[in-house]
Amino acid sequence: MTTVPLSPDTTPQDMALLRRWVLGMLTDAQALPIAFSLDGRPWHGIPAGWQLEVRDERLDALLQRRIWKGLDPESGLSMTVEATWYQDFACVEWQARFTNHGDAPSALIEQLAALDGAFGGHNAVLEHGNGDYYDAAGYEMEFTTLQHQETLTIAPRGGRPCDGAFPYMRLIYPGCGLTLAIGWPGQWQAEFTGHTEGARVRIGQQELAASLEPGETIITPRITLLAWQGERERSVNQWRRWYLAHILPRPDGRPIPPCWVGCAPGDGEEWTASTEANQLEWQNLHAEKGMTYDVWWIDAGWYPCWLGEERKWWHTGHWREDPERYPRGFRPVSENLARRGAKLLVWFEPERVHTGGLLELEHPEWLLRAEEDPDNALLNLGNPAALNWLIEHVSGIIQRGGIGIYRQDFNFAPLPHWRADRTPTRLGMAENLHVQGYLAYWDALLARNPGLWIDSCSSGGRRNDLETMRRSVPLHYSDWGYGDHAVKLAFQHRLHEWLPYYKEAALSWDLTGQHRMESQVDPFSYYCAMGPMIFSSIDVRCEGLNVALHNQLQAVWRRAVPYIHMGDYYALTEFEKRADRWLGWQFHNPCDGSGMLQAIRLQEAPEASCTLRLRALDADAGYRLEQAETGEVRTMTGRALMETGVTLEMPARSGAIWLYQRMV
Numbered sequence: 001m002t003t004v005p006l007s008p009d010t011t012p013q014d015m016a017l018l019r020r021w022v023l024g025m026l027t028d029a030q031a032l033p034i035a036f037s038l039d040g041r042p043w044h045g046i047p048a049g050w051q052l053e054v055r056d057e058r059l060d061a062l063l064q065r066r067i068w069k070g071l072d073p074e075s076g077l078s079m080t081v082e083a084t085w086y087q088d089f090a091c092v093e094w095q096a097r098f099t100n101h102g103d104a105p106s107a108l109i110e111q112l113a114a115l116d117g118a119f120g121g122h123n124a125v126l127e128h129g130n131g132d133y134y135d136a137a138g139y140e141m142e143f144t145t146l147q148h149q150e151t152l153t154i155a156p157r158g159g160r161p162c163d164g165a166f167p168y169m170r171l172i173y174p175g176c177g178l179t180l181a182i183g184w185p186g187q188w189q190a191e192f193t194g195h196t197e198g199a200r201v202r203i204g205q206q207e208l209a210a211s212l213e214p215g216e217t218i219i220t221p222r223i224t225l226l227a228w229q230g231e232r233e234r235s236v237n238q239w240r241r242w243y244l245a246h247i248l249p250r251p252d253g254r255p256i257p258p259c260w261v262g263c264a265p266g267d268g269e270e271w272t273a274s275t276e277a278n279q280l281e282w283q284n285l286h287a288e289k290g291m292t293y294d295v296w297w298i299d300a301g302w303y304p305c306w307l308g309e310e311r312k313w314w315h316t317g318h319w320r321e322d323p324e325r326y327p328r329g330f331r332p333v334s335e336n337l338a339r340r341g342a343k344l345l346v347w348f349e350p351e352r353v354h355t356g357g358l359l360e361l362e363h364p365e366w367l368l369r370a371e372e373d374p375d376n377a378l379l380n381l382g383n384p385a386a387l388n389w390l391i392e393h394v395s396g397i398i399q400r401g402g403i404g405i406y407r408q409d410f411n412f413a414p415l416p417h418w419r420a421d422r423t424p425t426r427l428g429m430a431e432n433l434h435v436q437g438y439l440a441y442w443d444a445l446l447a448r449n450p451g452l453w454i455d456s457c458s459s460g461g462r463r464n465d466l467e468t469m470r471r472s473v474p475l476h477y478s479d480w481g482y483g484d485h486a487v488k489l490a491f492q493h494r495l496h497e498w499l500p501y502y503k504e505a506a507l508s509w510d511l512t513g514q515h516r517m518e519s520q521v522d523p524f525s526y527y528c529a530m531g532p533m534i535f536s537s538i539d540v541r542c543e544g545l546n547v548a549l550h551n552q553l554q555a556v557w558r559r560a561v562p563y564i565h566m567g568d569y570y571a572l573t574e575f576e577k578r579a580d581r582w583l584g585w586q587f588h589n590p591c592d593g594s595g596m597l598q599a600i601r602l603q604e605a606p607e608a609s610c611t612l613r614l615r616a617l618d619a620d621a622g623y624r625l626e627q628a629e630t631g632e633v634r635t636m637t638g639r640a641l642m643e644t645g646v647t648l649e650m651p652a653r654s655g656a657i658w659l660y661q662r663m664v
Helices: 012-021 232-246 277-286 331-338 358-362 382-400 413-419 430-446 485-498 523-527 547-566 637-644
Strands: 035-038 039-046 049-058 063-071 077-088 091-100 108-112 115-122 125-129 140-147 149-152 168-173 177-182 186-197 198-207 217-219 222-229 259-263 294-298 343-350 352-354 375-381 405-408 452-456 503-505 533-535 568-571 583-586 595-601 609-612 622-627 632-639 644-651 654-662
Touching: 012 115, 012 177, 012 222, 035 232, 039 568, 108 198, 115 654, 125 149, 125 331, 168 198, 168 232, 168 294, 177 232, 177 382, 222 232, 277 294, 294 331, 331 343, 331 382, 343 382, 343 644, 352 358, 375 413, 382 430, 413 430, 430 452, 430 485, 485 568, 547 595, 547 654, 583 609, 595 609, 609 632, 622 637, 632 637, 644 654
Parallel strands: 259 294, 259 533, 294 343, 343 405, 405 452, 503 533
Antiparallel strands: 035 039, 035 108, 049 063, 063 077, 077 091, 091 217, 091 222, 115 198, 125 140, 125 168, 149 186, 168 177, 177 222, 186 198, 352 375, 568 583, 583 595, 595 654, 609 644, 622 632, 622 654
16 A cells, blocks of 8 residues: 655744744743642742752654653642654644642642643634534534634533534634644633734633642643644644644554454344354455455444343443353454454443443442433542553453454543532542543553554544544544435545544445445445545345445545545535535645545535646646546646646536646
8 A cells, every 4th residue: 555655844934933922931930831829829830939840851853842840848749841842843732730749638729721821913713613412513613703802712511522612723813823732531621812912822621629639640631732834724734744743643653554444243233243153254254255354343232231131232331251242252253353464443431331330330439420320420540449450451351352453432421420529629630530540541551452553432523632642543533424425524524634534434324224234335435435444334244245346446445545544635625514515625645746636426416517626736747637446547737737627527426536646
């Protein structure tokens, strides 16, 4: 498979903007952009009079870190701020933590902000979004002009960081701006206030007013800021390049590759009817029919989940392989896959303990409860005993079963459970400790299982903040609209801009209804699903399956996906969630001038043709375009492709991919 190399084009102007807006805040301990109140007294940065240590570290050729640590000699409370500079991008990020090294509870820490600072400029506009919340209206971005002395407050719902709000934003000024990400897998809050010279920004955990016990630590969200000069389109690709270079996990020292997915759910609810026998049977059927895959997917319901006379996948808290269906665990399944060069993915939801779950019976002291959600308890990852048990137990399942991709879901709102466990001097502590435990849990799984991937899921895409993404990929980015082409293509547009690795499903709900598996190969659904990971959603048991067409479409995807995976992204049309439109986008390799153009004529689009104008080409060069499925070839100049555009004619409900090369 061709690899598209990354090509940073950070300019001196980008770096100048970063220095102007951010680096001045990081010059000395009292100027640090961390604000808090200690025993009722407000502070900004590390308080004067605290014993101060400053240390610089070179992490690698591209990363430099500075650590400030202040210690109050009287109380033993310390404040540490770690900031990381990226040498290949105009990007900096930081996080603070407080630790009580004393022998008594600390003074009350309140109003803690990970970022409290101002960014000068005129006509500030904030681009912000609504995240994912099981609705067609999800993944929308809006632009709000920050009015003088007016504050815009943004926060998610229920404790999952992308539920109804999006922790990725742009602060836009004429011709330049800052991309901002909040790394907090809990309940964050951001406030943006307009003033005559720009905008003031304050971001932190939404609720925190706590006295720390001896030895206890709290952390702030991690703040990431990337400065850019130019138009919004450039900011999109600066972010993509930075994300792909520094955030996308590298489990084997290389970026997670594009993948094709196969599965065998069986005929029950989710995977409650899956067995060792039918997993092996379907894998072998794929091989007999000449159908290949890179990942084999086992989702919810593989564990003992009897509820009365039925198995229910959501009856969680029994994290062991069902001895009736998987008597030898997952090892026979993963070994059969390994012979075919594929990885096994398995679903878990360890934080949710449904009423009657084994953990509720054995360790009720590990659980947090909320009156408004009596059916679900939260496994408290802020409890060291619970955290250590979970690390050992799940890592054992992974190692015994040969699991290559650990998929973690989170299907309820944790905030009521965190807030039920509080007192006036412990507000927000349950959440803060849980977040620390959650990140430590994933770090431990990755450390103990070299080569492991993690897939982040939370009723779709509700926990995909940047701290989570450093350790995972958001394969199942929404529970809404797997086969609703217009909606999911608009979702994909946002993902290409912000979270560029995800999984898409080739489903045909406009033809077959809301099924999870299809009995026939539908080319249109494949063209609408060509993301970095594609779930072909084919029931391989069906008679008359057009395997040749399936394999042809897979070959088209394999030619195109290196550009989707690592190329620059340009939206060539507006992505409205309507089925009466054409849609088009372009992925471009700036190193050699090659790329791909994808066009979709949705099922109700009346126009027989559409003209798409490409971006980022060499106006004076010639380009050879090849239709990946039919082999049709066109040649055009870069100037013509960008100014006049390429006109495509296609029948309704069809798609096409054109690969292009710059001609020498």
